[in-house]
Each structure stands twice: as structure tokens, then as C-alpha cells.
Amino acid sequence: xxxxxxxxxxxxxxxxxxATLSCRASxxxxxxxxxxxxxxxxxPRLLIxxxxxxxxxxxxxxxxxxxxxxxxLTISSLQSEDFAVYYCQQxxxxxxxTFGQGTRLEIK
Amino acid sequence: xxTLKESGPTLVKPTQTLTLTxxxxxxxxxxxxxxxxxxxxxxxxxxxxLSLIWWDDDKRYSPSLKSRLTIAKDTSKNQxxxxxxxxxxxxxxxxxxxxxxxxxxxxxxxxxxVTVSS
Numbered sequence: 001x002x003x004x005x006x007x008x009x010x011x012x013x014x015x016x017x018x019a020t021l022s023c024r025a026s027x028x029x030x031x032x033x034x035x036x037x038x039x040x041x042x043x044p045r046l047l048i049x050x051x052x053x054x055x056x057x058x059x060x061x062x063x064x065x066x067x068x069x070x071x072x073l074t075i076s077s078l079q080s081e082d083f084a085v086y087y088c089q090q091x092x093x094x095x096x097x098t099f100g101q102g103t104r105l106e107i108k
Numbered sequence: 109x110x111t112l113k114e115s116g117p118t119l120v121k122p123t124q125t126l127t128l129t130x131x132x133x134x135x136x137x138x139x140x141x142x143x144x145x146x147x148x149x150x151x152x153x154x155x156x157x158l159s160l161i162w163w164d165d166d167k168r169y170s171p172s173l174k175s176r177l178t179i180a181k182d183t184s185k186n187q188x189x190x191x192x193x194x195x196x197x198x199x200x201x202x203x204x205x206x207x208x209x210x211x212x213x214x215x216x217x218x219x220x221x222v223t224v225s226s
Contacts, residue, residue: 042218043206091211099154
């Protein structure tokens, strides 16, 4: 099973600033990585797939990068609605599909 | 417009079997490469993948839960049913069904909170 590790667990950032979230895979997943955003009481929402392709309707301030074992989600200028929990997910080797433990992005 | 919705009991007793139904619209199992999966999330915790059924009825299960899980589809009703046997307190979670294609989950249901308690 591929283990996905996200860091940091909590990130405090001011609105308007840039946020950088990391995700590491225990073995290479090539570019088979997705990112999701989850707000309290809501289902996850797909942001990024293929490590860097934005899903339909996702604003350009969200960008993904990386391949192999190291990945980054960058939010270029944080808006109030961006404060949420973010999960990465690998789909290179499954079952099982595996998710990271999440990064909570909070207002500084 | 693609939508999914989970339905089932909100409370189950320990050792009972949980049966959840995912009813969807906006797509069908006639589409090659498409799947519907189940993911759960214990309160305050991370997402855990459970199972997936493909358009061709191929099925995949989480290795850690495989002995307790069954997934099936009813193409005529646009439904996917998940059963989880021998429920325990650790199975308390919000259970989501989601549209799967390409490796990622593009559309999710609202989730169904299931509590295991006597």
C-alpha cells in the first residue's frame, strides 16, 4: 500500500498571501495524484488531477506540481473561501486508493 | 448535471450489517471506464477508501476491509449498493459515494453519517 504523507498538518496563512501544501508518496506514483478541498460539513471537491491539471471550474489561483514522490499544491492569493482542509490522493497503485491525512489551512 | 446521493440507516447496532445505497443521475454505467466508489470519513479524521465498482461489473475492495465489504450495482435503477458486515464503533463515519473516472473522484454525494451504537 502506498502511504501518502501531507505536511504541515496545519498551515496558518493570511488572506491574500500564498499557501504551499506538500504531499509525499512512500513510492513513486508518477503523476497519478489528485488534490481535494473539503469544507466543514461538506463533501470533498476535486481541485487537481494528474498532479497539475485543474478540474472544471477551479480558479487559476490553484496550481499543482510535482511527480514521482513529491507534490505541491499552491494557492497563489488566498481568498476567504479557500480556508479548508486539503487532501491528496494517489491512483497509481490500487487497491487501495490512498489519501493523505490532510492539511488544515487556517486564517492567520 | 451529475449528482449522487447516499441513503441508508443513520444508526446501526454493533455486529449488524450496514447497507448503503448510492443513487445517481447524469451518467450511466453504459459509459466505458466509469466507476462508482465508496469512501468514508470518521468524525474529525481523514478519508478512507472502501470500494469501487466498474461499468463492466468488475469490483475492487480495500484489502483491510475486503472480508466485510460487498459492492453491487443495479444499472436499471442507477444505483450502487455497499454492504459492510459486523459493524463496530470504529465504523462510525460519514460514508460518501463518488463518481470515478481516470483515477480521481470528480463528483461526490453529500455523505451519510452512520453511527454504530447499542
